Amino acid sequence: MVSVATTNNSVSLPPGKENKAADQALIKQNKEAAKQCLLVADRLIKEADFEKARIEVERAQKLDPSHPYISAFLDRIAYFEEQKKKNQPSPPPVVVAPKQETPGLPVAQVAPPPKSPSPPPPVSAPTTVQKSQAAPPPPPSPTPKKPVDTAKILESLKSTITPAQQSQPAHQSSPPSSPPKPEVDSKLDEMRNQIQQLTQALQEEKKAREEIREHQLQGAVNQLRHAMEKAWINGAPKAPEAIACHQLALSLNIPPEVEKSVQREVKIEMYSRAVKEVISKRKLLRSSSSTLEWLRKVYQITVTEYLENESKFLLDLVADQYKGTVILVSEDSKARNELTNRLKASGYAVVLAQTPELALEKVEKINPNVILCEQKFTSDGALSGIKFMHILRTNSKLNFIPCVLFCEKSDLESLKASELRANEAIVKKPVDFDELTAVMNEKLVQFREYISSLV
Amino acid sequence: MSHKILLVEDDEDNRDLVSFVLQRSQLDVELLIAENGEEAVQMATANPPHLILMDMQMPVMDGWHAVPLIKADERTKNIPIIAFTAQAKPEDKVKTKALGCVEHYSKPMDPEELLNLIQKYLNSQG
Missing domain, CATH: 3.40.50.2300 (Response regulator)
Incomplete structure (x- = not known):
């Protein structure tokens, strides 16, 4: 991925007499090479190979001295080296403040902001920059829902660093009482994971509740429909049965419009069934149309409802004659x-x-x-x-x-x-x-x- | 109070149709079914209904024989009998009336018409 060979050309910045386009192309090429070096450095830091990481960062610095993340990378390397030493089984007491770990790489080196906008850092760069901040990290947010805007943090850090602080090595600015970075990071990661799991669980629960609610309503509607079918099987129910159906709908928390709709569906269905039932006996009937008309009254089918479904009803009645x-x-x-x-x-x-x-x-x-x-x-x-x-x-x-x-x-x-x-x-x-x-x-x-x- | 109607009919489809119509009526009735005149006489005597719908053409014992038997029995003589028959000639109507039937209803039936007729005779009994 990273071509180290490109770093060989890094020191030979084009002289000002050459044409501008070539200069710009070379600058761009160097910036890109610096970016690649930082990516390699990032990987090496993660692998705890700090020495090689530092070399890559230094290469990047030579290629693109104005790169805003150079100092952050160096600080980060220094920080992790320090932590690595702290976590060793028998750390020598003097290791607490190894000033030589970041020789010649104070934060002040990057104090002047980049004059030209640098290309956006690679995806991994913001995260690593955040980790390498010299100032004590802010207390972790209990609900870090949004990804951390590392560029802003970096800018704010730069602005908050006083000249006095800038003259000091980065690791010295950390208060001794601040929690170790990897611990904070791991806790943050853990919390993020927990929040993600919790959010996912909540969403699943919400979905399940909605489904249950929907299912319950559907179940309630089915229950009401069943009761109504029984009540309407032989035509419009008598008052006590109709009241019982209505009370059932109320007890099941079925909205009135749903109840009305179910009743309409049921009575049309029951009427249709009754029509089908007389098909086989139509020869025993004096008149199919008068029977149909009588059934329409029995099932309280309005003229409008009848007309809407007439084709269906008559198809049932005269299925073989339609x-x-x-x-x-x-x-x-x-x-x-x-x-x-x-x-x-x-x-x-x-x-x-x-x-x-x-x-x-x-x-x-x-x-x-x-x-x-x-x-x-x-x-x-x-x-x-x-x-x-x-x-x-x-x-x-x-x-x-x-x-x-x-x-x-x-x-x-x-x-x-x-x-x-x-x-x-x-x-x-x-x-x-x-x-x-x-x-x-x-x-x-x-x-x-x-x-x-x-x- | 529920009224009892005895339907005397050998044809299953007709029985089903009358049952279908009565179920869908607003009448509070209990339908008893006999498949021939002999059964009808026995049932009417044992458990007198409020109204009898009598088919006139049946096996075993037809309506022409069953109606006089019912009219001859003290327990059943006042039960109104509607002749429920496919025979629709004027002379048939005269004959059934002469037997003691209160009405002669010709098949095929018209549900509303039949119900009105049934209701008329049930109402007359209170």
Whole structure:
């Protein structure tokens, strides 16, 4: 990693007469070499090879005398040498203050701050600099959450060193009562580890609590759902059962909106199950639609809820007869109901809309197989059937759905004269159901062929 | 007070359907089931119900024989019997009325209609 050979050129700084670019290149090269020397020195210090480390630092000093960390490295070497001697089994008493360990390398050497910004030190350098600080280390923070900003510490140390202190060897500035550096460092490391472990444990506990809370709520919801399913199995529960369910939700700390949502899901599910249950017995029923209507009352399914799920319910009811979903757009309630019953009896799921505007919303939501629409609407501002059809034509997602208009005999010729597309048809009123189903079947065949061609 | 209804029906699907409908009604009823007229007579005598739904076409003993037996017994003669049958001709209705049935209900059933009918006769008994 480190090319020691580069140090051979270190003393030959370029003379000022040579061109500037070459000078700058050489300076840069020397700085880089100095940096590499310090890296080697750092490794050697860690390996306790202080002699070689000092040589590397001295090389770095020659290469880049203004390097801000030179003195710190030397101090660090001196400090660790001293500590090494202290920790020896029978240290001679005179070793306490080995002034010769840092000869000619007082802190004052680096007192002038570097004039030019030096390249950022290697990653290991800040740590080593911190360790080599001459002043007693500050008491370790109990929660050293952030990494120590060693550059700032170094600057502050430099600024706090008085001229008197600077004239002394670095190791002498340490008060005798200060704890040994390696001990402090090891304690700091230990504390950091402990904090990391504690933080990790706390995070895990928090996560576990959240999971438990979530799980408990889910468990509570499941418990409530189970109770509600029992209460709703034969329709809307009677008052005592409903109250019991509500009290259960309260005791389980289930929020009201969650309780409401669960109840809605349960009643739709129970209604759906009831619908499925009558499928096999539909031949015994006078009318599937009236049975469905009765069940809707039994399970307190609102019209909106019914419409939202009608396709599903009817699919259950006429599973083997289902022909598709029809949107019927008509403001005539009598004709609408009559046609709805006949369509349902024929296996269609029917979704109603009173106006073309309302139908447009439902068409996109339901994606019907057939649209049946009156030509005329009496309400103010309402679209006519043909305009509605034209709007459908403009939507590429809807313009292939079979669309049948119901019109008066007087309008029949004019509407038929307009250019109808393959998916469109006109049926005169009063609607002959056989004629209508024939038209619908024809358009559905085309519709299915078209859909098949897309696959 | 819970009312007892005796359903006399040989067809399992029909029994299930009536049971299904009654379970989903707001009526407080207990459904007793007999699979033929003979069972019905025995059950009605042993534990008189508040109402009988009687299928007229059954094996072992049909409704045409069971209804007179029930009407002949002092313990059961006042129990209202609804003829619950697929026979829907006007003459059939006349015949069942003549036997003592209070109503002639033609299958296939309409749940709401059947419940209204049942409720009508249960209410009349208090």
